[in-house]
Amino acid sequence: MTTLADLDTPAALLDEPRMNRAIARMQQRMDTLGVALRPHVKTAKCVEVARRQREAGARGITVSTLKEASEFFAAGFDDITYAIGLAPHRIGAALDLVRRGCRLKVVVDSLAAASALAAATRRGDTGAASGVSAAARADAGGRLDVLVEIDTDGHRAGISPEAPLLLEVGTVLHAAGLLAGVLTHCGASYGCRSAATLEAMAEQERSRCVRAAERLRAAGLPCPIVSVGSTPTALFARALPGVTEVRAGVYVFYDLVMAGLGVCAPDDIALSVLTTVIGHQPDKGWVLTDGGWMAMSRDRGTQAQPEDQGYGLVCDEAGAVLEGWIVNQANQEHGIVEHRGGAKAGADVQGRFPIGTRLRVLPNHACATAAQHQGYAVVDGAAVKARWPRFSGW
Ligand SMILES: Cc1ncc(COP(=O)(O)O)c(C=O)c1O
Incomplete structure (x- = not known):
């Protein structure tokens, strides 16, 4: 069995049980309201994801590019x-x-x-x-x-x-x-x-x-x-x-912008980026990871919300939110993880997050973060169940 430990980082993780719950929730709501659901598939740009939406009752799809239209049409939509x-x-x-x-x-x-x-x-x-x-x-x-x-x-x-x-x-x-x-x-x-x-x-x-x-x-x-x-x-x-x-569209993964709106909770978010701790600046309370903006995107959608989540909210490898820890700064391939409370609150970063520690980061905007990756590692707990490709380009 492939597990999270076998994955190179950064990697886009798709938590399948969370995604399935999100699909069921939206479909049930639309059924109750008596309208058809035509999901916008630009979030995942992934045939496997759209198939699950269709199996749950979606009728037709929405796309944002003719490339998507053509790829999904070839896949039977x-x-x-x-x-x-x-x-x-x-x-x-x-x-x-x-x-x-x-x-x-x-x-x-x-x-x-x-x-x-x-x-x-x-x-x-x-x-x-x-x-x-x-x-x-x-x-x-x-x-x-x-x-x-x-x-x-x-x-x-x-x-x-x-x-x-x-x-x-x-x-x-x-x-x-x-x-x-x-x-x-x-x-x-x-x-x-x-x-x-x-x-x-x-x-x-x-x-x-x-x-x-x-x-x-x-x-x-x-x-x-x-x-x-x-x-x-x-x-x-x-x-x-x-x-x-x-x-x-974005409900299929949810994200921190949606959580900030009260549409979902952080632990409903199905998309995260698996990163590895690569260094520290202990006096600054910084944890350096290999998840920079190339992995997270530059989207800062929560900046205008009451709780700014930086470039993403940090979770442990199993996906549990680490309260107060965010990717506060991002270079191309470096993420700088800090505690909201600053260096004091983030003391002993080396002891807490040793080099090689794996962290998951929840994204501000799932569509933008997913677009940085060529596919998803589909996970259920620590098990990697599949790899699903996604489309890009126009
Ligand atoms: C035209 C159109 N329809 C539907 C959607 C889906 O919106 P959301 O991702 O908030 O579900 C979008 C998103 O940008 C859109 O541009």
Whole structure:
């Protein structure tokens, strides 16, 4: 049996029981709310993880790159939403996936993007290797649907639910037979500081997106899909009338940002980085490890939260949180572990963490930390049960 002791460090560890609990929790919550779950697979970018989400009841997946779309499609996932505004130069690649049988949904939030897509599908564009006629799409079982991105929080992209532009974009898409619904992501939920504000943000995300759908319908335009979601709003939503699906992503691993929001506890976090102690600066209370920012990422997502976790929260090799110990500084390949209370609180670092000691570090932002690694060592206790690869690139 392979164990943690056999792994080189730094290594991304995926705690399988924790991940399974997270998948079950989100699926149960969505089942209770009566909506489909379409997980955002950009967190893990791993077929094995997505398979477990599907086995638990997820319907379709969300991706953040066409590379993910293509890799997951090759692995048997054929209902895919690419939830980043579609750039004109990617239309050919998107249509190529459709031609090969993928039920792809793409997102636009401008007249320019909607018109480019409408024109390309009318032409049966040859942006990719081969042309895409409606007949060829039907033969292959593929279908291109377009969702209009709605801005429900002023956080990033999207059209305001009340804007005249919504109906203009909807009309252009419908004329080309492409309009399938609306989509929003309330990223501002990450800035909430209490359960009450998270609940209110979830309701804002829902009500504004549903409002956009109602406006399209009132104008005689079809809007079967109403897609919302982030992990915090998914878990804090009280009810989701009018919503057809929720896209949550980071819940599959959770992370310290989610723990800081009260979405999970630190010991729910399924992703950690295994590191080795390589040195000390006893007078400064420093423990040096081989887990720098290349292993953790540069993400400092907890910096703005009440409890700043530095570059990560330190646990022992078995995954138990070592209260007060964080990766306070990070160079490329060095992590500097310190006690929050400074050198005094962190006395006798050599005795406490001898050279060669292995520590696990919980990440601020699971998507960013996972992206630093080529795959996961899947662990259950000290046993390494499998190695799962992940995708990267675009
Ligand atoms: C468009 C979109 N949908 C869904 C999600 C999932 O959000 P979370 O990772 O908070 O679950 C994201 C995350 O960035 C997103 O950008």
